[in-house]
Amino acid sequence: MYINDVKLSPLLVSEPSQSYQSGITVNRWVEVLVDCPGSTGLFTYRLPAQLEIKPGDILSVPFGAQQLGAIAIRLLAQPNVDLPPEKIREVEDIVSVGFFPSAYWELLNRVAAYYYTPLIQVIRVALPPGLLGRSQRRIRLVGGRGAGGREQGAGSRELGAGGSSYLLASSDPLAFLTPTARQVWELLQTQPTGDYSFVYLQQKVKSAYRGIRELLRFGLVESYLEPPRLTRPKLQKAVTLTGTIDHELTTRQREILEVLRRHNGELWQNELLQICNASSSILKTLTQKGYIVIEEREVLRREQGPALAQDQPKSLNTAQASALETIQTLDGFAEVLLHGVTGSGKTEVYLQAIAPLLNQGKSALVLVPEIGLTPQLTDRFRARFGNKVSVYHSALSDGERYDTWRQMLTGEPQVVIGTRSAVFAPLPNLGLIILDEEHDSSFKQDSPIPTYHARTVAQWRAELENCPLVLGSATPSLESWVRVGRQGAGVAGEQGEQGGRGAGGQGDRGAEGEFITHNSSLLTPNSSLNTHYLSLPERINSRPLPPVEIVDMRQELQQGNRSIFSRSLQEALQELQERKQQGILFIHRRGHSTFVSCRSCGYVLECPYCDVSLAYHHTEEKAPELLRCHYCNYARSHPKFCPDCSSPYLKFFGSGTQRVTQELARQFPELRLIRFDSDTTRNKGSHRTLLTQFANGEADLLVGTQMLTKGLDLPQVTLVGVVAADGLLNLSDYRASERAFQTLTQVAGRAGRGDDPGRVIVQTYTTEHQVIAAVRSHDYHSFSQAELEQRQALNYPPYGRLILLRLSSLDPIQVQNTAQIIATTLSTEEEIEVLGPAPASILRVANRYRWQILIKFAPDALPQLPDWEEVRSLCPSSVSLTIDVDPLNIM
Numbered sequence: 001m002y003i004n005d006v007k008l009s010p011l012l013v014s015e016p017s018q019s020y021q022s023g024i025t026v027n028r029w030v031e032v033l034v035d036c037p038g039s040t041g042l043f044t045y046r047l048p049a050q051l052e053i054k055p056g057d058i059l060s061v062p063f064g065a066q067q068l069g070a071i072a073i074r075l076l077a078q079p080n081v082d083l084p085p086e087k088i089r090e091v092e093d094i095v096s097v098g099f100f101p102s103a104y105w106e107l108l109n110r111v112a113a114y115y116y117t118p119l120i121q122v123i124r125v126a127l128p129p130g131l132l133g134r135s136q137r138r139i140r141l142v143g144g145r146g147a148g149g150r151e152q153g154a155g156s157r158e159l160g161a162g163g164s165s166y167l168l169a170s171s172d173p174l175a176f177l178t179p180t181a182r183q184v185w186e187l188l189q190t191q192p193t194g195d196y197s198f199v200y201l202q203q204k205v206k207s208a209y210r211g212i213r214e215l216l217r218f219g220l221v222e223s224y225l226e227p228p229r230l231t232r233p234k235l236q237k238a239v240t241l242t243g244t245i246d247h248e249l250t251t252r253q254r255e256i257l258e259v260l261r262r263h264n265g266e267l268w269q270n271e272l273l274q275i276c277n278a279s280s281s282i283l284k285t286l287t288q289k290g291y292i293v294i295e296e297r298e299v300l301r302r303e304q305g306p307a308l309a310q311d312q313p314k315s316l317n318t319a320q321a322s323a324l325e326t327i328q329t330l331d332g333f334a335e336v337l338l339h340g341v342t343g344s345g346k347t348e349v350y351l352q353a354i355a356p357l358l359n360q361g362k363s364a365l366v367l368v369p370e371i372g373l374t375p376q377l378t379d380r381f382r383a384r385f386g387n388k389v390s391v392y393h394s395a396l397s398d399g400e401r402y403d404t405w406r407q408m409l410t411g412e413p414q415v416v417i418g419t420r421s422a423v424f425a426p427l428p429n430l431g432l433i434i435l436d437e438e439h440d441s442s443f444k445q446d447s448p449i450p451t452y453h454a455r456t457v458a459q460w461r462a463e464l465e466n467c468p469l470v471l472g473s474a475t476p477s478l479e480s481w482v483r484v485g486r487q488g489a490g491v492a493g494e495q496g497e498q499g500g501r502g503a504g505g506q507g508d509r510g511a512e513g514e515f516i517t518h519n520s521s522l523l524t525p526n527s528s529l530n531t532h533y534l535s536l537p538e539r540i541n542s543r544p545l546p547p548v549e550i551v552d553m554r555q556e557l558q559q560g561n562r563s564i565f566s567r568s569l570q571e572a573l574q575e576l577q578e579r580k581q582q583g584i585l586f587i588h589r590r591g592h593s594t595f596v597s598c599r600s601c602g603y604v605l606e607c608p609y610c611d612v613s614l615a616y617h618h619t620e621e622k623a624p625e626l627l628r629c630h631y632c633n634y635a636r637s638h639p640k641f642c643p644d645c646s647s648p649y650l651k652f653f654g655s656g657t658q659r660v661t662q663e664l665a666r667q668f669p670e671l672r673l674i675r676f677d678s679d680t681t682r683n684k685g686s687h688r689t690l691l692t693q694f695a696n697g698e699a700d701l702l703v704g705t706q707m708l709t710k711g712l713d714l715p716q717v718t719l720v721g722v723v724a725a726d727g728l729l730n731l732s733d734y735r736a737s738e739r740a741f742q743t744l745t746q747v748a749g750r751a752g753r754g755d756d757p758g759r760v761i762v763q764t765y766t767t768e769h770q771v772i773a774a775v776r777s778h779d780y781h782s783f784s785q786a787e788l789e790q791r792q793a794l795n796y797p798p799y800g801r802l803i804l805l806r807l808s809s810l811d812p813i814q815v816q817n818t819a820q821i822i823a824t825t826l827s828t829e830e831e832i833e834v835l836g837p838a839p840a841s842i843l844r845v846a847n848r849y850r851w852q853i854l855i856k857f858a859p860d861a862l863p864q865l866p867d868w869e870e871v872r873s874l875c876p877s878s879v880s881l882t883i884d885v886d887p888l889n890i891m
């Protein structure tokens, strides 16, 4: 039995009337997930009569010869019929009660059900790495040693020996304990900390678990999970001032105490030593004299930013103020689309929406697309909220993740900024969720499962926690646009619609024409959504959006310009230097060139493991010349001669970031460059370093990929150049246009954000493309309208829903046959449309052959979806199958 069933039956505990009979608990059963690699199914256990278990509790259960951690999923009044009752083992104990608050638990279950993923996999995404896996169960005395329960006198310890304690019941406060419990309790008393691992107690005391259970019942001990070894709390020495400073001290000693006093009497030892430039021996003397106390204290390893000057809220312009007002009047769950052009000050609205929440003791969750974008954004949040801000993303070390996660559990009001997986940040008391750059595709996980979209999960989370969700973007996704009822909304109305509170999206729906055939609530079809559309139509200080010049590269070539830079762009680069301004050059690809081929025979150098050409990488004069696969990272040295015909004439095609920087260095030797792509930002902190260098004016031009389209706010940037828009325009995906429009609009939006006006130059071979026209006129409305018409005609999202089945195998025949069998089976289902099977656009990656099947269906018809377990059972073990719900990449 698999977890998908969980969706169908309510997760609540079976009715008490079923579990109790004339006041006595009868046998009950519980289905659990076992924390054991590879185990994804549910296992049934019997509940000992005295244990009260709720779904989401962490249990310990016998599993084979082991004792494992497990999570209670649901209680059963009857075990599964095919399980012989005598084979069912008993739950050993509850390790932790209410580990998952109910709304959070519900969220995890929804994710598992919607994305057809075993719940344990979802739990693994949500928890910091290793929390369950390497955890160790421990038992400790409640209140520490000596304080354990009602005992205080010296007598009790003597009495414990042997079974004689019964005789002295009247004078022994612990006489009610059985000998086993007694023995465990005594053993714990011998430890200074009053605790032992469960395993150790089991070894020392026969049937210790019984005794422990008893002690737990009387509240004499508690059971807890020790953090994984790798992620032990980090301890650091803290120095506290205790005495008053008097005159018997040397000047030096007084100096140190004075520093401590100025820091409210407390500092970390290393900080104190650093500030005073002192050695630890002097602190030792001060300790001996009783002026200070040094003790180990836990430091939470949270990623620390640089110290920042405190920043004050800005006074808002009219549009910002009105948006903020709407957000602040929201009470409980609501969805807001904050559509603000690039540089309109969305971040300031977020900051001011969060500030009062913190004062009310609530927390806020801010989701951003990529880490590359976070340094600048986190700095802004830190400048406003100081150490109430923490960052949570997968590039943190395990220790940092674990500590940040625990910091959230404290429930202190705070702001967590993070990427996709931070949507599961365990913040109690959530007051607001913000998804910045909500259109960005990195919010979607393609693999491994769950293939969740953070926006979808955030919608559920906001609903379950009953708080507002704000989606911000200059180029909203069509899903969000339709969801707030903007489809078909007139362009003319844009300026005036500052989201009439409460009416928001809802009000102007219905009056519109042909697009209103579908309900906007695509994901939760029967809940009536409280949606709002808020617009920031202008940049801050009424700065204009930069004019966008489109250059036809075909004409450049006709007119004899063979450079990768048009004359327009060359002039602009020249001016940049003269005017001491800065620019950004956007290139679709990293590396040097996209492929290498032989001019004599046409041979193209390809990856031996993937069906793609190798990209040429060459960073500087003396660096090795490499050919690299961008799919599997295979690399080889660049051959001198064609492997096929031995001709020496190998030619590079297509230009990546390296080629462009080399070309720039040749044509504009004076321009100082910084290359910003995934090759140069591989190390931790390198994003920040490069961006800081650029912001400090240490370079004139930032040359990079996708990464620099996102949220960069640098006022001194006046020029933005797009070297070749075509790579973006000509993708085969149904979302190619939407993505190209978003990327180009975002990158254009980096220009002219300060006092100097900006300009944008887009080079392309297809000037007539509708996306190019829309980018030129900054026209989101007509673009989205035209695009939605096409989507609707073909029943693509946001009108139809998609599920993509990705199959892959080392065996090309087997995967193709399996795909065929599955597609045939699926096509008998009614109300769904099956496309394919088709080979993926790159058939082979890392030696695996890939096929896919696309399923389309109408969202509000609620078709009978296939039984996925049955579909999976059609897959031989050599073929892997991923079910990608709402896929973004269909290539």
Ligand SMILES: Nc1ncnc2c1ncn2[C@@H]1O[C@H](COP(=O)(O)OP(=O)(O)OP(=O)(O)O)[C@@H](O)[C@H]1O
Residues within 6 Å of the ligand: 314, 315, 316, 317, 320, 340, 341, 342, 343, 344, 345, 346, 347, 348, 473, 474, 540, 710, 711, 712, 713, 749, 753
């Ligand atoms: N009310 C205000 N008064 C003065 N400056 C402001 C105000 N609001 C925002 N700013 C400044 O305007 C600049 C642009 O704001 P911000 O980066 O928040 O825009 P954005 O809408 O998030 O842009 P993008 O979508 O392009 O990333 C920032 O430098 C910000 O500090």
Ligand SMILES: [Zn+2]
Residues within 6 Å of the ligand: 598, 599, 600, 601, 602, 603, 642, 643, 644, 645, 646, 647
């Ligand atoms: Zn050749």
Ligand SMILES: [Zn+2]
Residues within 6 Å of the ligand: 607, 608, 609, 610, 629, 630, 631, 632, 633, 634, 845, 846
């Ligand atoms: Zn490869």
